[in-house]
Amino acid sequence: MIPRFSLVRPHTLDEALAAFEATGGDAAYLAGGTELLQVMKLGFAQIGTLIDVKRVPDLKGIERRPDGWLRLGAAVTHREIERSELVRHELPALAGLELHLANARVRNAGTIGGNLAFAEPHSDPATFLLACGATVLLASPSGRRELPIDEFVVGPLFTAREADEVMISVQVPPAAAGEGRSYDKLAFFERPAASVAVRLTVRDGAITAATVAVGSVGPVPALVAGAAEALLGADAGGDGLEAAVTAASGALADIEAEADLNGSADYKRHLAAVLLRRAVAAAIREAQADA
Numbered sequence: 001m002i003p004r005f006s007l008v009r010p011h012t013l014d015e016a017l018a019a020f021e022a023t024g025g026d027a028a029y030l031a032g033g034t035e036l037l038q039v040m041k042l043g044f045a046q047i048g049t050l051i052d053v054k055r056v057p058d059l060k061g062i063e064r065r066p067d068g069w070l071r072l073g074a075a076v077t078h079r080e081i082e083r084s085e086l087v088r089h090e091l092p093a094l095a096g097l098e099l100h101l102a103n104a105r106v107r108n109a110g111t112i113g114g115n116l117a118f119a120e121p122h123s124d125p126a127t128f129l130l131a132c133g134a135t136v137l138l139a140s141p142s143g144r145r146e147l148p149i150d151e152f153v154v155g156p157l158f159t160a161r162e163a164d165e166v167m168i169s170v171q172v173p174p175a176a177a178g179e180g181r182s183y184d185k186l187a188f189f190e191r192p193a194a195s196v197a198v199r200l201t202v203r204d205g206a207i208t209a210a211t212v213a214v215g216s217v218g219p220v221p222a223l224v225a226g227a228a229e230a231l232l233g234a235d236a237g238g239d240g241l242e243a244a245v246t247a248a249s250g251a252l253a254d255i256e257a258e259a260d261l262n263g264s265a266d267y268k269r270h271l272a273a274v275l276l277r278r279a280v281a282a283a284i285r286e287a288q289a290d291a
């Protein structure tokens with residue numbers, strides 16, 4: 001049974017922030033509740049007041065900003081992202097990721113903000129958004145701040161967000177010319193066993209920029225600089241690509257990994273190496289389609 005709590009349903013951001021302050025801190029923001037209500041039901045958290053932020057207009061909507069960045073309101077559900085024509089067009093790998101996240105019930109209720117704020121190590125969006133260079137925008141009574149994903153997610157179930165800060169939105173930079181972004185995962189149970197996101201640029205047939213992120217393997221989604229460096233300069237369509245991808249996979253041998261229900265640390269590193277190969281191929285396809 002869920003312990004008793006008060007529910008506040010603000011209609012504006014100011015009302016949400018004021019409602020939190022009025023509790024003296026015995027409060028939490030609630031979105032889809034797919035994580036938070038479960039945590040309370042299991043007795044891991046007892047919270048006096050839940051502040052439901054789903055109706056706050058500042059947290060809604062998906063749009064392209066005038067500077068080209070894609071803005072996702074924190075209270076946008078996985079389903080809304082999956083179905084958004086704008087996301088499908090601008091960031092198809094994110095729409096695809098959302099289609100294969102959890103189950104239809106979780107996708108209908110769960111939000112992108114709740115997913116990132118909960119910082120579950122097996123989050124799909126956190127790994128992909130990390131590779132994309134995305135940021136989160138937070139608001140508190142003392143002002144606003146914007147953090148890149150790697151500064152926001154600091155540990156398993158632990159973020160840089162202060163308890164009174166509301167996440168307003170997630171921002172994703174536009175693709176550069178010749179850029180491809182991809183995400184791939186393996187899942188044996190409900191959440192990924194391992195995942196890899198790749199962002200790379202192909203110019204004149206060669207990979208000129210690369211970012212690799214690995215998720216669900218260690219305690220937090222992590223950028224793997226060695227893997228990205230191994231891809232640089234490779235001929236995107238030629239024989240050199242195989243050697244570069246093999247070297248990039250080799251760079252995953254040292255990443256921080258933790259055994260869990262999905263397998264040993266070494267097995268999860270192995271899964272990541274397999275996924276990297278697939279993710280690089282998908283990112284190159286997207287980059288070349290853009291050329």
Ligand SMILES: Cc1cc2nc3c(=O)[nH]c(=O)nc-3n(C[C@H](O)[C@H](O)[C@H](O)COP(=O)(O)OP(=O)(O)OC[C@H]3O[C@@H](n4cnc5c(N)ncnc54)[C@H](O)[C@@H]3O)c2cc1C
Binds near residue numbers: 028111
């Ligand atoms: C069965 C199951 C399977 C799942 N499978 C996957 C999977 O395959 N991949 C994956 O990535 N995820 C998976 N999830 C996790 C799912 O994505 C998240 O549960 C969902 O996105 C969380 O969003 P929510 O709106 O329900 O968050 P809530 O449960 O409402 O909140 C989660 C946390 O975020 C805080 N919070 C929420 N919104 C805000 C905000 N705007 N500002 C500040 N703090 C906020 C809350 O206080 C709480 O601490 C799964 C969950 C379940 C239950």
